[in-house]
Amino acid sequence: MKYAMLASLMMFSIYASAHDGAHNSASTPEPEQYNYSEHLDIAKVIDLTTVEDPNNACGPVDAHMVYVDHKGITHDLQYKILGSACQNG
Numbered sequence: 001m002k003y004a005m006l007a008s009l010m011m012f013s014i015y016a017s018a019h020d021g022a023h024n025s026a027s028t029p030e031p032e033q034y035n036y037s038e039h040l041d042i043a044k045v046i047d048l049t050t051v052e053d054p055n056n057a058c059g060p061v062d063a064h065m066v067y068v069d070h071k072g073i074t075h076d077l078q079y080k081i082l083g084s085a086c087q088n089g
Contacts, residue, residue: 030076031078032075032078033078033079034077034078040067041069042067043069044067044068045065045066046067047064047065047066048063048064048065049063049064049065050081051063054081054082054085055083055085056085057083057084057085058085059083059086060080060081060082060083061080061081061082063078063079063080064077065077065079
């Protein structure tokens with residue numbers, strides 16, 4: 001289930017624009033730490049970033065997402081994703 005949530009969060013990065021007019025750093029709330037038991041109400045992803053490139057990392061990588069829920073409230077979320085540079089063998 002955790003991997004499905006991570007995969008769905010990463011899928012949003014394909015469709016999210018880097019920045020749009022709705023993103024204003026002055027109105028962005030303090031970052032929340034994501035808990036995998038939470039249900040996220042995501043209407044629109046505004047920004048997705050990672051501290052380091054997950055394609056060059058082996059292990060957890062810090063990620064950050066700014067999104068708007070269906071009520072129009074902007075959320076700033078911090079979470080971890082798994083880097084894909086690990087070799088099996």
